[in-house]
Amino acid sequence: MADFADGLIEAALEHYNEKANIEIVKLNESGSLVKFTISKV
Amino acid sequence: MELNNIFGNISFKIISARFLLRFWIFTMYPKPQAHNMKGIVFTEFIDMVESKFGFEMMDDIIESSNLPSGGIYTAVGTYDYSEMVQLVAALSQRTQIPVKTLLKTYGKHLFVVLMKDYSHFFPRIKSAFELFEQIDTHIHVEVLKLYPDAELPKFETKRIDNNTLEML
Incomplete structure (x- = not known):
């Protein structure tokens, strides 16, 4: 569901008129544990 | 008459034992x-x-x-x-x-x-970072008041600096 969360994050940034790079790192094999690093540009 | 009572009693005990065994298996080894x-x-x-x-x-x-x-x-x-x-x-x-x-x-x-x-869940939030920081601590709490059976994802946020946020 990391991609679903990625969509939510992008939409939130768009809602507040902000731009950012989103880095996604899977922390386990199944992808159930994910780290997002959001860097405003 | 007595035999019937005895057999009836025995079969009741067998059924009860089976029920208890199944109940124990179900509770000890849930799906x-x-x-x-x-x-x-x-x-x-x-x-x-x-x-x-x-x-x-x-x-x-x-x-x-x-x-x-x-x-x-x-x-x-x-x-x-x-x-x-x-x-x-x-x-x-x-x-x-x-x-x-x-x-x-x-x-x-x-x-x-x-x-x-559901804009009332997001009062006075001025930026995406503020929103992300409040989802787990504030917004999910409000969601659970409305939907106590909701299974919500857990995550933590960490501000690295003014322009960088980590969500885990």
Whole structure:
């Protein structure tokens, strides 16, 4: 569901008129544990 | 008469013992926990598919997915997470759009709906970072007041600096 969360994050940034790079790192094999690093540009 | 009573008593004890054994097995070795989703996640997915791909596409993927719910959802109901997995996989197969892309598109769609219909959950929030920081500590608390059976994802946020936020 990391991609679903990625969509939510992008939409939130768009809602507040902000731009950012989103880095996604899977922390386990199944992808159930994910780290997002959001860097405003 | 006495024999009947004795046999009756014995069979009652056997049935009771079987029941207790089954109950013990059921409670000691429960089935793997199912993950549930609130119905709004399904109803909004259906809305998105119908608006982007048409009603026939939605009917097709519901019919082909053989869902326990029959593809009938209410926003306040609770449904098995696996049904969403089946629906997205079926949509991907029919549209040839990768699951990854469909999930991201749906995340964007759902955010817009949540901001429109549940704006009272997001009072006085001025930036995306503020929103992310309050989801687990404030917004999910409010959601659980409305939907105590909701299974919400857990995460932590960490500000690295003014322009960088980590979510784990």
